[in-house]
Structure formats: structure tokens, C-alpha cells
Amino acid sequence: MIDAHAHLTDERFRTDLDAVLARAATAGITRVLTCGEDVASSERAVALADAHPAVRVAVGIHPHRAAELTEHALGRLRSLAGHARVVGIGEIGIDLSGRSAPRAVQEDTFRAQVELAAELDLPVTIHVRESGEVVRELLDRLPRVRGHIHCYSEGPEAVDGWIRRGLHLSFAGTVTFPRSMGLRAAAALVPADRILLETDAPYLAPQPKRGQRNEPAFVTDTYAAVAEARGVPVVDLAGTVGHNAAALFGGRW
Ligand SMILES: [Zn+2]
Incomplete structure (x- = not known):
């Protein structure tokens, strides 16, 4: 199994990251993509991946920090992207929930x-909150990129719009919540070659651990819920998702 989106540089992992990654390995998690939120956390993520062989990195500036993108910051991201364990640009996106920078x-x-x-031929990891339509329209006016919508939060009706644009959809612990019928319906609809699973740790722990700090080992609960929604064995879903991640993130994965 893999975890396609986490934040291992978060303050909440500062004291016990080695134990967190050991538990992930014991749970059968072979890769974790940790995502930058700004230049500093992207730099820390690269250093962390150097020390932990299961960790891969996306470097980028989160919509909450969008005002921090300067020419210098962009140059820094470009140079970090050359590192052997960097496999993507992220977390990027648009958040219209009112907690981010001006639109x-x-x-x-x-x-x-x-x-x-697009310039570096790297996939993107995209944050979409109350902004699905806006992001789809923006992407239509930009160079075509591959990548995934992380922590998918729209219903089944929006799946096709992303698939047609060549993107993967990644489901987080929210898909395990009892009331998330629409998310499970969406997870059941995604073509097998476009589905990914993630924790978004330390946020959004799946149902059995809801309210706790989330960590990569907990992604197993999300695999179980999505396997049930799709009517496939967990082991088959794990194979599918592992294959998809390797295809999306390329040789450095
Ligand atoms: Zn995230």
C-alpha cells in the first residue's frame, strides 16, 4: 500500500516521526508522498526523504500560503524539484472556504x-475546496499537466470532469465517515487506472481513529472502505493504487 498525500513535516510529527514511519512499514505502507506547504516545509520534506527511504516529496506552496510565491520562491522550488526524491509539485490549489489568501x-x-x-514534466497534487468548477476552468487555460486531486471532496457527478482532464482522484479518510455516501459513490465510479488513496496526515484520520492525529499507517482503513465501495478485495485495490502511483509519479517513485 502507498499513501499518496501527507504532511510529515508537520509540527505534530516533530518528536516521533521515526516511530510513525516504523508503524507505517509494519502496516505494509511502502511509499508516502509528503507535500510542502511553503518553501521552508518543502526544504524540510526533501531533507526528511533523504533520511527515510519510503518517503517521496512534492514541493510547492499551499493556497493558504499563496501570497508567499515570489520569483525567488519559484526559483527555490525549481531547484528543489531536481532532487532525486522529488516526484511532484504540491500542495497547490484553490481554497474558497474563506481560510486562504484572496482568490x-x-x-x-x-x-x-x-x-x-509542465516545464519540469512533473505531476501536481491539487487541493480543491469549494472550488472544483474554478480549478477545472483554470486548468483548461493552462498547459496540460498530469496529477491528482487530493482529498477528493465532490460528489459522483464531478468525477468525470476530472477524468476527462487526465487527472487522478485521491480519496482520504473522509471516505470512511458514516455520512460520506456521496464520496463512496464517487470512489466506486473512478476508473481503476485513476484512483489513489492517501491520509492527508496529520489531518482527517479515518473513522476508527477519527479525532486522533492521523498518520500513514491509518491509510489501511481507507483502503478497506474504498475496496468495499468498489466491490474488490483490499489486496487488489492495493495493487491497483500502487501501480497508479508508480505510473503517475514516474521513475523516482
Ligand atoms: Zn494536504
Whole structure:
């Protein structure tokens, strides 16, 4: 199994990351993609991947920090992207829930990072909150990139719009919540070659661990819920997702 999106540089992992990654290995998690939120956390993520062979990295600026994208920051991301364990640009995106930078700033930062990913031929990991339509329209005006929508949060009706644009959809612990019928219906609809699973740790622990700090080992609960929704054995889903991640993230994965 793999975890396609986490934040291992988060303060909440500062004291026990070795134990967290040991538990992930014991649970059968062979790869974790940790995502930057700004230049500093992207740099820390690269250093962390150097020390932990199961960790791969996406470098980027999160919509909450969109105002931090300067020419210098973009240059720093471009140079970090050359590192052997960097497999993507992220976490990038648009968040219209009211907790992020002003929309115009977010759009400029998103555009610049999608263009960087296209230039470097790297996939993107995209944060979409209350912004599905906006992100799809932005992508239509930008160079085509591959990548995944992380922590998919729309219903089954939006699946096709992302698939047609060549993107993968990644489901997090939210798909395990009792009331998430729409998410499970969406997870059942995604073509087998486009589905990914993730924790978004330390956020959004799956149902049995809800409210706790999330960690990569907990992704097993998400595999179980999505396997049930799709009517396939967990071992088959794990094989599918592992194959998809390797195909999406390329030779450095
Ligand atoms: Zn995230």
C-alpha cells in the first residue's frame, strides 16, 4: 500500500516521526508522498526523504500560503524539484472556504506552479475546496499537466470532469465517515487506472481513529472502505493504487 498525500513535516510529527514511519512499514505502507506547504516545509520534506527511504516529496506552496510565491520562491522550488526524491509539485490549489489568501492571489500562485510542473514534466497534487468548477476552468487555460486531486471532496457527478482532464482522484479518510455516501459513490465510479488513496496526515484520520492525529499507517482503513465501495478485495485495490502511483509519479517513485 502507498499513501499518496501527507504532511510529515508537520509540527505534530516533530518528536516521533521515526516511530510513525516504523508503524507505517509494519502496516505494509511502502511509499508516502509528503507535500510542502511553503518553501521552508518543502526544504524540510526533501531533507526528511533523504533520511527515510519510503518517503517521496512534492514541493510547492499551499493556497493558504499563496501570497508567499515570489520569483525567488519559484526559483527555490525549481531547484528543489531536481532532487532525486522529488516526484511532484504540491500542495497547490484553490481554497474558497474563506481560510486562504484572496482568490486572485491564489489563482496567480496556482497558475505559476502548474506552469512550473509542465516545464519540469512533473505531476501536481491539487487541493480543491469549494472550488472544483474554478480549478477545472483554470486548468483548461493552462498547459496540460498530469496529477491528482487530493482529498477528493465532490460528489459522483464531478468525477468525470476530472477524468476527462487526465487527472487522478485521491480519496482520504473522509471516505470512511458514516455520512460520506456521496464520496463512496464517487470512489466506486473512478476508473481503476485513476484512483489513489492517501491520509492527508496529520489531518482527517479515518473513522476508527477519527479525532486522533492521523498518520500513514491509518491509510489501511481507507483502503478497506474504498475496496468495499468498489466491490474488490483490499489486496487488489492495493495493487491497483500502487501501480497508479508508480505510473503517475514516474521513475523516482
Ligand atoms: Zn494536504
